[in-house]
Amino acid sequence: MTTVMRRSTRMAQEFDEGEWYMEFQISNRMRGMKPSIIREILKQMSDPELISFAGGNPAADSFPAADIARFSAELLENDPVGVLQYSVTEGVPAAREAVRKFANRHDEVVKDNDDLILVSGSQQILDFVTKCLCNEGDVVAVENPAFLGAFLSFRCYGAKLVGVSMEEDGVDLTELEKVFSANPKPRFFYCIPNFQNPTGRTMSAEKRKAVYELSVKYGVPILEDDPYGELRISGQPVAPIKSLDITGNVIYAASFSKIMCPGMRLAYCVCDKALMKSLVIAKQGSDVHTNVWSQRICAQLLTRTDMDRHIEEIRQIYREKAEYMMRLLDEKCPQIRYVRPEGGMFLWGTLPDGIDMQEFVKRCLERKLAVVPGNAFLVDETQPCQNFRMNFSTPTKANIEKGVEIMAAVLAEMDR
Numbered sequence: 001m002t003t004v005m006r007r008s009t010r011m012a013q014e015f016d017e018g019e020w021y022m023e024f025q026i027s028n029r030m031r032g033m034k035p036s037i038i039r040e041i042l043k044q045m046s047d048p049e050l051i052s053f054a055g056g057n058p059a060a061d062s063f064p065a066a067d068i069a070r071f072s073a074e075l076l077e078n079d080p081v082g083v084l085q086y087s088v089t090e091g092v093p094a095a096r097e098a099v100r101k102f103a104n105r106h107d108e109v110v111k112d113n114d115d116l117i118l119v120s121g122s123q124q125i126l127d128f129v130t131k132c133l134c135n136e137g138d139v140v141a142v143e144n145p146a147f148l149g150a151f152l153s154f155r156c157y158g159a160k161l162v163g164v165s166m167e168e169d170g171v172d173l174t175e176l177e178k179v180f181s182a183n184p185k186p187r188f189f190y191c192i193p194n195f196q197n198p199t200g201r202t203m204s205a206e207k208r209k210a211v212y213e214l215s216v217k218y219g220v221p222i223l224e225d226d227p228y229g230e231l232r233i234s235g236q237p238v239a240p241i242k243s244l245d246i247t248g249n250v251i252y253a254a255s256f257s258k259i260m261c262p263g264m265r266l267a268y269c270v271c272d273k274a275l276m277k278s279l280v281i282a283k284q285g286s287d288v289h290t291n292v293w294s295q296r297i298c299a300q301l302l303t304r305t306d307m308d309r310h311i312e313e314i315r316q317i318y319r320e321k322a323e324y325m326m327r328l329l330d331e332k333c334p335q336i337r338y339v340r341p342e343g344g345m346f347l348w349g350t351l352p353d354g355i356d357m358q359e360f361v362k363r364c365l366e367r368k369l370a371v372v373p374g375n376a377f378l379v380d381e382t383q384p385c386q387n388f389r390m391n392f393s394t395p396t397k398a399n400i401e402k403g404v405e406i407m408a409a410v411l412a413e414m415d416r
């Protein structure tokens with residue numbers, strides 16, 4: 001230890017003039033990648049005066065903190081080794097079984113030919129699916145706009161994104177067929193059928209069926225990302241595309257981030273057993289297995305508490321906040337059009353022509369309201385865009401009101 005320290009001190013002295021410093025050669029894959037704009041905006045959250053409609057955080061008062069504390073103490077008392085030791089890559093068997101039952105309680109999501117893996121957040125599924133299915137330069141078809149964290153994962157593996165436009169009831173099928181039949185064919189199609197991030201739109205049952213049929217016809221797998229499906233605040237549930245899948249085309253991703261808490265970093269992926277073998281190896285090369293404590297807590301929450309009641313409580317919180325935000329927008333900012341979401345966490349605003357969206361976002365931020373510029377969710381951020389995203393799950397009602405008032409003031413100023 002002493003020798004190493006002495007040597008490093010001598011080396012530090014030798015190079016202390018500043019004439020040499022390590023320059024890392026960033027891989028082709030990562031060079032030019034930009035950090036998520038939302039994470040960048042969230043860095044400003046340390047400003048206590050800032051109101052954020054920018055993030056996508058679940059309402060903190062919905063976290064089952066007391067149950068987690070109780071189960072955690074019990075587990076550490078009764079089975080410390082089982083909670084703290086290494087475990088299997090696919091996930092703790094009891095937790096996997098509890099999650100399988102939960103996933104299948106309304107529709108058959110996990111079929112006989114499928115397997116289920118517990119992962120560290122659904123972001124990890126997006127990463128592993130790309131790692132397993134894409135070579136550098138391959139095409140991935142995506143809803144456009146869509147979740148920018150997904151774009152980041154796909155791009156980290158050198159995938160080329162081809163956007164498919166969105167309509168009120170989901171993706172444009174004519175465009176999708178064109179993209180599926182093109183050469184090169186996409187390696188998979190990424191979509192968020194429930195309360196899409198960022199648009200809040202829900203893909204209709206008819207479109208889900210049509211998308212599945214196109215996937216089978218052209219042999220393009222679907223990556224169905226469903227972190228918000230449980231958060232319906234109005235309308236009737238629509239079955240996941242995965243529940244239609246009899247050919248193994250659909251890879252289904254769901255998360256406990258929005259119905260338990262995101263800090264647990266727990267999500268699950270359901271897909272055909274053959275693909276699952278590769279996903280398991282991808283995970284072994286990444287983080288070996290998912291946090292055992294999280295998995296065990298999740299199993300306890302699913303088997304010993306009334307999860308459906310808990311989910312209904314979250315829905316009630318979001319229903320109230322969403323309706324409050326929409327009512328205020330109608331009253332104070334009638335110029336802003338928005339999609340009425342049937343669930344999720346976001347409103348997708350559209351500014352009238354003549355109001356510059358980037359300038360609007362900038363002026364809101366100057367007055368300490370953060371919203372996300374809509375072009376951040378586009379495959380090509382340089383495209384003209386009149387949209388911006390507002391989150392209603394995180395801010396308090398008082399801050400929703402203040403935030404909408406800021407938008408109204410900015411619009412009045414820009415309208416002049």
Ligand SMILES: Cc1ncc(COP(=O)(O)O)c(C=O)c1O
Pocket residue numbers: 056120121122123124147149192197225227254255256257262266267
């Ligand atoms: C559409 C979508 N997919 C995936 C994720 C990642 O969620 P997590 O990694 O917390 O499960 C998010 C996060 O907000 C999201 O909006």
